[in-house]
Amino acid sequence: MQKHLADARVNVELETEGMVLNIGPQHPATHGTLRVVVKLDGERVVSADPVIGYMHRGYEKLTEFRTYPQVTTLINRIDWLSSFANEVPFIHGAELLMGIEAPPRATYIRTVLTELSRIATFILFLGEMGVQVGALTPVFYGFRDREHVLNLIEAATGGRFHPNFNRIGGLKIDLPQGWIDDTRRVMAKVFKSVDDFEELLVGNEIFEVRTKGIGVIPSSVGAAYGVSGSNLRASGVDWDLRRDGPPYLAYRDLDWKVWTHPDGDSYSRYWVRMQETRESARMVLQMLDGLPSGPVMAKVPRIIKVPEGEVWVNTENPLGEMGYYLISKGATGPFRVKIRSASFSNVSILPWLLRGVYVPDIITILASLYFILGDIDR
Amino acid sequence: MTSLLPTHLPALLSLDLPWGLIVAIKTAVVLSIIPAGALILGYVFLLKMMSHMQSRLGPMDPGGFHGWFQLIGDGIKFIQKEDIVPAEADRRVFMAAPAVILISTFLIYLVIPAGPRLVVADLEVGIFYALAVSSLSVIGVLMAGWASANKYALMGALRAAAQLIAYELPLVLAVVGVVIQAGTMSLQGIVHFQANGEIFGFGGLGLPLILTQFVGFALFLIATQAELTQTPFDMPVAESELVAGYMVEYSGFRFLFFFMGEFGTAFAFAGIAATLFLGGWSIPGVEGTVADILGPMVLFTKIMVVAFLIFWVRFTYPRLREDQLQAIAWKYLIPISLLNILVTGIFKVVA
Numbered sequence: 001m002q003k004h005l006a007d008a009r010v011n012v013e014l015e016t017e018g019m020v021l022n023i024g025p026q027h028p029a030t031h032g033t034l035r036v037v038v039k040l041d042g043e044r045v046v047s048a049d050p051v052i053g054y055m056h057r058g059y060e061k062l063t064e065f066r067t068y069p070q071v072t073t074l075i076n077r078i079d080w081l082s083s084f085a086n087e088v089p090f091i092h093g094a095e096l097l098m099g100i101e102a103p104p105r106a107t108y109i110r111t112v113l114t115e116l117s118r119i120a121t122f123i124l125f126l127g128e129m130g131v132q133v134g135a136l137t138p139v140f141y142g143f144r145d146r147e148h149v150l151n152l153i154e155a156a157t158g159g160r161f162h163p164n165f166n167r168i169g170g171l172k173i174d175l176p177q178g179w180i181d182d183t184r185r186v187m188a189k190v191f192k193s194v195d196d197f198e199e200l201l202v203g204n205e206i207f208e209v210r211t212k213g214i215g216v217i218p219s220s221v222g223a224a225y226g227v228s229g230s231n232l233r234a235s236g237v238d239w240d241l242r243r244d245g246p247p248y249l250a251y252r253d254l255d256w257k258v259w260t261h262p263d264g265d266s267y268s269r270y271w272v273r274m275q276e277t278r279e280s281a282r283m284v285l286q287m288l289d290g291l292p293s294g295p296v297m298a299k300v301p302r303i304i305k306v307p308e309g310e311v312w313v314n315t316e317n318p319l320g321e322m323g324y325y326l327i328s329k330g331a332t333g334p335f336r337v338k339i340r341s342a343s344f345s346n347v348s349i350l351p352w353l354l355r356g357v358y359v360p361d362i363i364t365i366l367a368s369l370y371f372i373l374g375d376i377d378r
Numbered sequence: 379m380t381s382l383l384p385t386h387l388p389a390l391l392s393l394d395l396p397w398g399l400i401v402a403i404k405t406a407v408v409l410s411i412i413p414a415g416a417l418i419l420g421y422v423f424l425l426k427m428m429s430h431m432q433s434r435l436g437p438m439d440p441g442g443f444h445g446w447f448q449l450i451g452d453g454i455k456f457i458q459k460e461d462i463v464p465a466e467a468d469r470r471v472f473m474a475a476p477a478v479i480l481i482s483t484f485l486i487y488l489v490i491p492a493g494p495r496l497v498v499a500d501l502e503v504g505i506f507y508a509l510a511v512s513s514l515s516v517i518g519v520l521m522a523g524w525a526s527a528n529k530y531a532l533m534g535a536l537r538a539a540a541q542l543i544a545y546e547l548p549l550v551l552a553v554v555g556v557v558i559q560a561g562t563m564s565l566q567g568i569v570h571f572q573a574n575g576e577i578f579g580f581g582g583l584g585l586p587l588i589l590t591q592f593v594g595f596a597l598f599l600i601a602t603q604a605e606l607t608q609t610p611f612d613m614p615v616a617e618s619e620l621v622a623g624y625m626v627e628y629s630g631f632r633f634l635f636f637f638m639g640e641f642g643t644a645f646a647f648a649g650i651a652a653t654l655f656l657g658g659w660s661i662p663g664v665e666g667t668v669a670d671i672l673g674p675m676v677l678f679t680k681i682m683v684v685a686f687l688i689f690w691v692r693f694t695y696p697r698l699r700e701d702q703l704q705a706i707a708w709k710y711l712i713p714i715s716l717l718n719i720l721v722t723g724i725f726k727v728v729a
Contacts (some may be wrong), residue, residue: 021529029618043533043700132618134609134697140432206610206696357535360699363619 008192008203010246016047025054029132029363032373036350038362045362047356050347055377063337068094068168068304071334076162078341079375080126082117082318087166092248093313093326094168104292106170109249112287113165115280119190121318125370129270132367133210135216144358145193148186155179158204168304170297180288190281191363194274201269212266215353215365226345227351229320231369234272235264241316248315251289258282266368272299273370284285289354305332314333319343319375404498407485408487412480415645416638421449422682423689424641429686431693459630466527468515475525476628476635483639486646486657493659493673494666504565506555508650512605515540515639519614523624534623537700538607538614543585544707545604545611552597555722556560556587565653573660584662588655592716594656599684602647602679603691604703606640610695611703644685652680
């Protein structure tokens with residue numbers, strides 16, 4: 001990296017005129033409307049500057065004008081690939097303020113659906129990464145296999161992308177009949193699908209030279225920039241809010257492993273997400289075996305008013321740490337909500353990370369950081 | 379080219395046709411072969427094979443049975459679209475670039491023989507000529523990239539030019555082994571050499587040069603992949619980074635020209651590979667008019683086999699980086715091809 005930087009500087013001194021290239025807001029690699037302004041010297045990046053805000057929808061402000069049950073409709077759309085996981089921390093925070101606890105069955109189903117949305121998000125990533133480094137085929141497998149998982153989410157919640165299924169104190173309805181058997185079948189498909197991606201890409205020499213050593217995030221730098229989730233675990237930081245954070249959902253009851261990789265490059269980010277997909281599928285199977293019976297809804301008042309107070313809830317979402325700082329003044333809606341979304345912090349490392357790399361590596365790095373535009377701009 | 383044609387008149391057809399008519403027929407055949415070849419490859423490999431490999435549903439749907447209407451629908455779509463020239467573009471160069479690429483594809487077909495008499499021009503320097511004119515397409519690519527007044531297009535075009543240096547040498551060197559063994563550069567001569575060859579005294583199959591020049595065949599296919607700007611060497615188009623590289627500003631019929639040029643060149647290169655390494659049109663024991671009738675079919679079958687390999691790789695591998703292609707070409711492909719020439723030369727002298 002240092003060497004590349006020095007080279008780039010020498011070239012500038014030799015009066016090769018730089019070129020400013022706008023990658024985005026309309027560009028296939030930014031899967032959304034991220035704009036990265038890169039200053040190039042030939043094919044080498046001298047400096048890069050991400051410009052965000054093209055997808056700003058003002059959800060933090062909008063929550064102030066909605067009642068608590070209505071807010072889930074909004075926050076569903078922050079990270080639209082794993083909408084269910086977005087609802088969990090907000091609902092959890094409201095429940096903490098109200099002193100309500102969801103019944104065990106509801107907690108388990110929430111955990112299952114959160115892990116399912118993680119699987120759906122990661123399977124798409126596993127394919128998407130292929131197409132960003134030039135292999136066209138995996139992305140189609142990704143979309144195909146994700147569909148099985150989305151069908152499950154749709155069967156349980158009624159929404160493919162935006163379930164809006166969480167209620168303060170539990171869930172809207174119980175699982176449909178036969179859903180558990182279907183889920184077991186789909187989990188078998190998920191294992192097969194991840195194996196396919198491993199065979200297609202991980203052993204491939206071209207994939208390895210394109211990703212190994214590209215976009216290395218040292219653990220200290222990553223932590224300083226607030227990078228979280230799989231991106232940080234790929235840098236060797238053994239930190240997962242499902243295990244290390246304050247207890248939420250049913251993770252404490254499960255037997256599972258946090259995967260890390262020491263290298264911190266694009267390849268290790270791919271590898272970690274691959275392992276986590278498998279781990280999530282294993283967790284889902286465990287939970288299906290031990291699913292408690294009982295109601296899915298606690299006793300809550302007809303009109304929900306959250307008592308005065310403040311709470312900070314952060315959870316391990318598929319893209320990284322997601323947090324809600326919720327302030328209530330005792331009304332039917334929140335007074336103020338601050339949302340900490342994972343992708344916002346994850347892309348903030350881009351100017352540091354993109355210096356000195358080649359143009360094709362920009363795409364590899366953007367793909368391996370795996371952000372969702374809605375999650376950056378909210 | 380036209381000045382060479384009359385001397386081959388008697389050889390082409392035993393019928394005594396006027397010279398002008400012969401030229402007209404040849405021109406018509408060559409002109410129709412590019413769209414035909416491009417469409418066949420596009421249909422069989424791009425639409426059907428890729429759909430099966432990638433479990434794509436779209437191209438398998440239109441028209442009912444196996445999505446037969448997809449290609450026609452695509453054609454209609456391209457023709458309907460507006461032919462946009464960017465305001466900043468160098469208009470004339472921008473509009474001429476697709477034609478330059480297509481012409482270079484046309485010129486390759488002139489020397490590929492499809493039967494003992496079915497060849498437009500059996501040049502003495504046939505293979506040399508074919509590789510030379512195929513490089514012309516880079517001029518078209520550079521024209522397109524420069525004239526588009528688009529940074530992505532410019533980068534794509536420059537990558538294509540840089541790529542030329544990397545793959546053209548191994549491409550030529552891979553062929554040299556064949557030329558040494560056959561002792562001629564004429565494609566017709568190479569086919570005859572293979573048809574009359576013997577495998578350890580057994581002449582029933584002829585001697586397809588892939589048996590002795592397998593290294594050359596592999597190198598030729600790898601370099602072809604770069605020549606055709608297909609994955610893993612599709613950096614000039616690289617849709618995930620450069621959007622579509624030098625083609626980014628083209629729309630409608632001109633984009634279709636690029637498309638036809640790409641697949642037409644794939645067809646032509648598969649034809650060259652089939653001719654050089656797989657025996658071309660030749661069927662052992664069949665000669666004369668029968669070979670003229672069966673030859674094109676045999677050649678077509680072999681072209682499809684080679685094209686299958688080319689497209690299989692295209693749909694399987696990720697893309698390399700430009701500097702990595704240079705490294706592969708200079709560190710591996712060129713030394714191996716030089717070694718191949720050396721070994722071939724030794725065998726030629728000793729045997």
